Amino acid sequence: MASSTANVNVSFFDYQGGRKGILGWILSVDHKRIGILYLISMMIFFAVGVTFGFLMRLELIAPDRTIMDPQTYNSIFTLHGVIMIFLFIIPGLPAVFGNFFLPIMIGAADVAFPRLNLLSWWLFVIGGLLAITSIIMPGGAPDTGWTFYIPYSVRTSTNVIPALMAAFILGFSSILTGLNFVVTVHRLRAKGMTFFRLPLFIWALYSTAWIQVLATPIIGITLLLVTFERLFSVGIFDPSLGGDPVLYQHLFWIYSHPAVYIMIIPAMGVISEVIPVFARRTIFGYKFIAFSSVGIALFGSLVWAHHMFTVGMSGVAMIVFSVLTFLVAIPSAVKVFNWVSTLYKGSIVVEPPLYYALAFIFLFSIGGFTGLIQGALSVNLHIHDTSFIVAHFHYVMFGGTGFGIFTAMHYWWPKMFGRMYNKKVSIVGFWTLFVGFNVLYFPMFVMGWLGMPRRYYDYLPEYHIYHLISTIGSWILIIGLLIMFINLLKALKSGEKVTKENYWGGETLEWKCPTPPYVFNFEFTPEVHAGPYEYKQNDESEKKVEEEVVQ
Amino acid sequence: MSSTTATPIADPHLHRDDEGSRLGMWLFLFTELILFGGMFLVFAVYKFIHYEEFHAAARELNSMFGALNTIILLTSSLTIVLSIVAIQKGQKLLSIFFQIITIFFALGFMVNKYFEWSAKFSHGIYPGSETLLEKSSGEILFFGLYYVMTGLHGLHVVIGVLLIGYMTYETIKNKVNSDKYVRLESAGLYWHLVDIIWIFLFPLFYLIA
Amino acid sequence: MSSHDSHNENAHAHKPSYGIYILIWVALLILTGLTVAVAGINFGNLTVITALTVASVKSYLVLEYFMHLKHEKKMFWLFVYTSLFFLGVSLILLFADYTFLEGN
The missing domain is CATH 1.10.287 (Helix Hairpins)
Structure with missing residues (x-):
């Protein structure tokens, strides 16, 4: 696209300067087009992941065999994990909405390395396809769980290597995105856009990008070592060659715990954008939220072994990691307090994005508190590897990040596509989703507490009722997802046209550029003179109210 | 609060930012550093657990190979940095000369490595070999790490050769010149990182005997 | 810009x-x-x-x-330290386990 003379002051959908047709998309270096490519590919992978989840729940609707054999069940929960984590939750916000909005929100025309950006999408697709082909290739779908624990992952005869390589390539893609964002934030901010005028979504993406850059190589090398171990029987982790399987777990979680924050921090960033817009007031404690993102990124790197409290670590390590785990709750709680304080006395406008954002706060809080329960060593021994854990991380990852992604979709959809979805339908979809979610996952807390192990194909009759409720919940949830997605997709074709720049009345820069954005986002170079959430009008009316109260 | 200026927004693809490019390269180097760092963590733990066996295994390595390769890499680090000085001064031919010397050293490193590995193989010490499997678990782990870490490092040397070779081509074509040499700098940064990793690999594998 | x-x-x-x-x-x-x-x-x-x-x-x-x-700007060194810090902390916490492990 670089050297064309075509008019750039048109919507990036209509731009004629680049390649034509599909090539104009899959070879485009425009960050907005790449963001949409990510959105499409991510949605396809998400659909696959949901299907696997649905099948899993269907199998568990009753004890004994229902629709599949145990080996298939093992493969399905492995692929459900790999796909949802590496192909949906990790790229969900940074790669889709980060790509689309990070440059716009800092007043830039593109990311720092546009071609690298395209490369990371291609790596994402290649990695994703590799993960999917590992299911159909001869040898059998991998059945190790997404954690690839040693020694089983070097012993099983299934296609572990393609799955490992898929994760490695996806890690590379994630690193490149992170690298691009760090440089973009440092080098391409508009004039006047100081660090403390950055929207909080950008702070969140920036912190996330650093974790992506620093932590991902650890999983890369760990998975590579397992590959070498399988291919050349090099002695690294395999206990039969003297290796230490627990060391594998350490390395795995040195990445995979920070990865949890790669997943959640951007979602928190989205919520920090949405709450002030619909409360029509300045965010409460801007710097606290900004620094809590950095704080979570920092503390999040120090707590990995709380996934390993039952593997036989030293007592000292257990206590250290337990204490650190409690500490990481502080910055998360800071954010929740600040969002709620922002809503307090705000002139709240209830729109679909706010529904999803509030659901995020509610579900994430449940997920967060149950996380603290597991951080306590004595309780952890009781609930480790039970469905309590499954419930916890679905509340955080799906109720948190998943709902964060849905919030972002409902918030930015009109800006991205210039079309508005049906608000009523989206609220119906929301309630179905919300109810389905809780019916699906809350029983898992209960049965996990009662001793139902996770990843089990079969169970004792006393757990039947919980599994039954949970499976019914999965149906409600899927109906909710269908309503929501069909509504969003329908909007692209027949939704009300949006041309005004500022659909929701936000103060950040993406609401100052044309809808949908121009090829280089803005017609004229923007300049920034104040922080991102200064709702002047409202502040003044608030002052008046206060004055009246005083009088 | 923001305003728009009267300046039309610039085409981002024509925008040049050398410092940004270097920053990007540095971030990439951190990922490489941590990639090897992960293996150093494994090394540290196993060395701690199998203290004696690691020392015994290290005795099997010929520290002369290691020392020679250290000198080769350090010198190649010098020549690549000199090639940048040369291009800054506008001495194109000299810069090309230094780049080719660097490639020459890198190949020398690989040849040396080849002889070192072949010697080990001929003694029956390679992953999965019977000789190795008869040894203690600490020694198996030592050699496992030895092959993986020096092997991956070697792979990086090869990538470095390709990168620098491409830079030589660009220098000849004047795409790298005294005004615009950030790509050569980035290739240089990469090469120095390969050097730094070796600076740590060398004492840890060869000198702990 | x-x-x-x-x-x-x-x-x-x-x-x-x-x-x-x-x-x-x-x-x-x-x-x-x-x-x-x-x-x-x-x-x-x-x-x-x-x-x-x-x-x-x-x-x-x-x-x-x-x-x-x-x-370079001082920031570059800061970033180098950040990545070394990450590795260093990982090493220390790893040894919080292995140093105090019984049986070694």
Whole structure:
């Protein structure tokens, strides 16, 4: 696209300067087009992941065999994990909405390395396809769980290597995105856009990008070592060659715990954008939220072994990691307090994005508190590897990040596509989703507490009722997802046209550029003179109210 | 609060930012550093657990190979940095000369490595070999790490050769010149990182005997 | 973005010269000789520590001079420290387990 003379002051959908047709998309270096490519590919992978989840729940609707054999069940929960984590939750916000909005929100025309950006999408697709082909290739779908624990992952005869390589390539893609964002934030901010005028979504993406850059190589090398171990029987982790399987777990979680924050921090960033817009007031404690993102990124790197409290670590390590785990709750709680304080006395406008954002706060809080329960060593021994854990991380990852992604979709959809979805339908979809979610996952807390192990194909009759409720919940949830997605997709074709720049009345820069954005986002170079959430009008009316109260 | 200026927004693809490019390269180097760092963590733990066996295994390595390769890499680090000085001064031919010397050293490193590995193989010490499997678990782990870490490092040397070779081509074509040499700098940064990793690999594998 | 068009605020606005790099190279070779020589002497546990200290000094020289960190913004060093911090903390926490593990 670089050297064309075509008019750039048109919507990036209509731009004629680049390649034509599909090539104009899959070879485009425009960050907005790449963001949409990510959105499409991510949605396809998400659909696959949901299907696997649905099948899993269907199998568990009753004890004994229902629709599949145990080996298939093992493969399905492995692929459900790999796909949802590496192909949906990790790229969900940074790669889709980060790509689309990070440059716009800092007043830039593109990311720092546009071609690298395209490369990371291609790596994402290649990695994703590799993960999917590992299911159909001869040898059998991998059945190790997404954690690839040693020694089983070097012993099983299934296609572990393609799955490992898929994760490695996806890690590379994630690193490149992170690298691009760090440089973009440092080098391409508009004039006047100081660090403390950055929207909080950008702070969140920036912190996330650093974790992506620093932590991902650890999983890369760990998975590579397992590959070498399988291919050349090099002695690294395999206990039969003297290796230490627990060391594998350490390395795995040195990445995979920070990865949890790669997943959640951007979602928190989205919520920090949405709450002030619909409360029509300045965010409460801007710097606290900004620094809590950095704080979570920092503390999040120090707590990995709380996934390993039952593997036989030293007592000292257990206590250290337990204490650190409690500490990481502080910055998360800071954010929740600040969002709620922002809503307090705000002139709240209830729109679909706010529904999803509030659901995020509610579900994430449940997920967060149950996380603290597991951080306590004595309780952890009781609930480790039970469905309590499954419930916890679905509340955080799906109720948190998943709902964060849905919030972002409902918030930015009109800006991205210039079309508005049906608000009523989206609220119906929301309630179905919300109810389905809780019916699906809350029983898992209960049965996990009662001793139902996770990843089990079969169970004792006393757990039947919980599994039954949970499976019914999965149906409600899927109906909710269908309503929501069909509504969003329908909007692209027949939704009300949006041309005004500022659909929701936000103060950040993406609401100052044309809808949908121009090829280089803005017609004229923007300049920034104040922080991102200064709702002047409202502040003044608030002052008046206060004055009246005083009088 | 923001305003728009009267300046039309610039085409981002024509925008040049050398410092940004270097920053990007540095971030990439951190990922490489941590990639090897992960293996150093494994090394540290196993060395701690199998203290004696690691020392015994290290005795099997010929520290002369290691020392020679250290000198080769350090010198190649010098020549690549000199090639940048040369291009800054506008001495194109000299810069090309230094780049080719660097490639020459890198190949020398690989040849040396080849002889070192072949010697080990001929003694029956390679992953999965019977000789190795008869040894203690600490020694198996030592050699496992030895092959993986020096092997991956070697792979990086090869990538470095390709990168620098491409830079030589660009220098000849004047795409790298005294005004615009950030790509050569980035290739240089990469090469120095390969050097730094070796600076740590060398004492840890060869000198702990 | 007009504020960043000044791409010529090059980190190498200083006058490039060959001499300093040759000096650093000599220092690196001397340090290498030193590690090899010291490795011959049995310091016990200190051997590894000495080797790693010398390696760190060598790396510092390479980073500061060969990799031009001397002429970059201070931020670059900060980032280097950040990544080293991440590795260092991982090492320490890892050894919080292995040091106190019973049976070793």
